[in-house]
Amino acid sequence: MEGDMKTMDSEQLREYAHKMVDFIADYYKDIETFPVLSQVQPGYLRELIPDSAPARPDSFQDVLDDIRDKIIPGVTHWQSPEYFAYFPSNSSIAGFLGEMLSAGVNVVGFSWITSPAATELETIVMDWLGKALKLPDAFLSTGHGGGVIQGTASESVLVVLLAARDKILRKVGEDAIRKLVVYISDQTHASMQKACKIGGILPRNIRILETDSSTEYALSPELLTKTISQDIALGLIPLFLCATIGTTSSAAVDPLLALGKIAKSNGLWFHVDAAYAGSACICPEFRPYLDGVEEADSFNMNAHKFFLTNFDCSALWVKERNALIHSLSTKAEYLENKASQENMVVDYKDWQIPLGRRFRSCRTSTYSGLQWELR
Ligand SMILES: Cc1ncc(COP(=O)(O)O)c(C=O)c1O
Known part of the structure; x- marks a missing residue:
């Protein structure tokens, strides 16, 4: 040029x-x-x-x-x-214009001070989106939870797996990592297995539960209960359950309520991956697919699939933001600032893998989409 x-x-x-x-x-x-x-x-x-x-x-x-x-x-x-x-036509004029704005101001909003608007708009927009999906209040920023925009569902499941892992290891001791067990179905997205690899979960401790056409490929609560009991009998520690709303290969919908109750009674972190189908659940007629999400510890949907938001925009909510922060926060002299040190602000660097982050929340389709919903 x-x-x-x-x-x-x-x-x-x-x-x-x-x-x-x-x-x-x-x-x-x-x-x-x-x-x-x-x-x-x-x-x-x-x-x-x-x-x-x-x-x-x-x-x-x-x-x-x-x-x-x-x-x-x-x-x-x-x-x-x-x-x-895969997932077609995930953009819109509004999303494109928001992307232009994000490129235009080009901030790197890893902590509040690096661009207060980037952090605060993200918190607000994630609360809007959470409300549009009728997520329980526990996922909103007003309580102990909150939402964060990750790049992809793969990063979303990785960060919550790390949070779950570290939370349990703080209780039982670091050496127990070899005993931690993750439960998924044979329809769960491959990103879960990648997260296990990165998170140090032994391949032999990943339980891939079989599904079949009799349940339209949904994960069976009975099989989950049986498998967890067997693992406990072997001295293993059940850690994490991933259920899916809209699996990639079969669009299966796992029964959240039943699975969530099993997870809770066995002390597992319960993650709901709605990366693909989550956007649809904003429509009242599809919201029943999320019944039982109140039992989850974390929930993810990809706005860059069919919420008409330019790639990349993966929305993740957690009920206990401190679990993420305990696991992922970094401290360095060059990151210090008064607002962070006085715990007055959200620093999204502590909710994700990288330090740097884009101003993703200013992609206007996220909020113009909500305006249509709220009108
Ligand atoms: C159900 C589900 N989970 C996870 C993913 C991984 O998505 P990402 O590319 O955002 O990591 C996909 C992608 O197609 C998906 O459909």
Whole structure:
């Protein structure tokens, strides 16, 4: 790009951003003319792009031409109305504009002081969304719980597994990690097993409970009870149960109420993964699928699936935010500030794996979606 972009020159930004918006608007105008699945062969781009970065800048028009001729052919068009894989068409104009705003102000809001609005809007919007889903008050920020926007459902399940693990290990001692058992079904998303790997749960202590067509692939409470009893008899420690509302391969819905009661009576952390179908539960006719969520310790849905919010936006609520904070908080001199030290604020860095975080809550579809709901 021509010009000195070390500092943002607002007039240059205006000029180029208008061209970029035109480019993107044309992309959407033409999107149905592209083959939905990219037709390129592996490695196609190496043939088209130089081996090292150019020594001199290209013109902006050259860059746009390259994107049109070399990049767009290698794009699989997730926003095409003819795209039906995985989760289709997860964006909206409102979501896109919110994404622009997030890129525009480009804050890194890991603690309150690094951008108070980023933290406070996230807390408020997560309460709005929690209320729209009719989550129990215990998940809202007004009590001991609260919501946080993670990048993905995989990160959501990982952070709550770590919180659950550390909570129990504080009671029984660190050496007991080899005894901790996680319960899932054969329909549970693979991200749960990845979380176990990262969280130090032994592969032999992951119970993958079988499901079948007689229950439409829902996890059986009887099988769960039996398996937990067997594990306790072996001297193992039941740690974590993951139920799903809308499994990836079969759209199965696990019976939350029955499973939650079993989890509670055996001291398990109960996580509900509604990454895929959770958005639908805002509609009154689908909300009954969440009956029993009051028994859960944590609940997750991906707004970037069909809540028309640009990727990435995975909404996670917990009932006990301190469990997350105990597990994930970091202290360093360079992070110290008065508001944090006096415990006056939320520092979302302590609710997630990375330190840095984007201003995800300003993607307007999250709240404009709610405005429609609340109107
Ligand atoms: C039910 C369910 N859980 C978890 C995931 C993982 O999602 P993410 O890509 O946000 O980690 C998916 C993704 O498709 C899913 O459908």
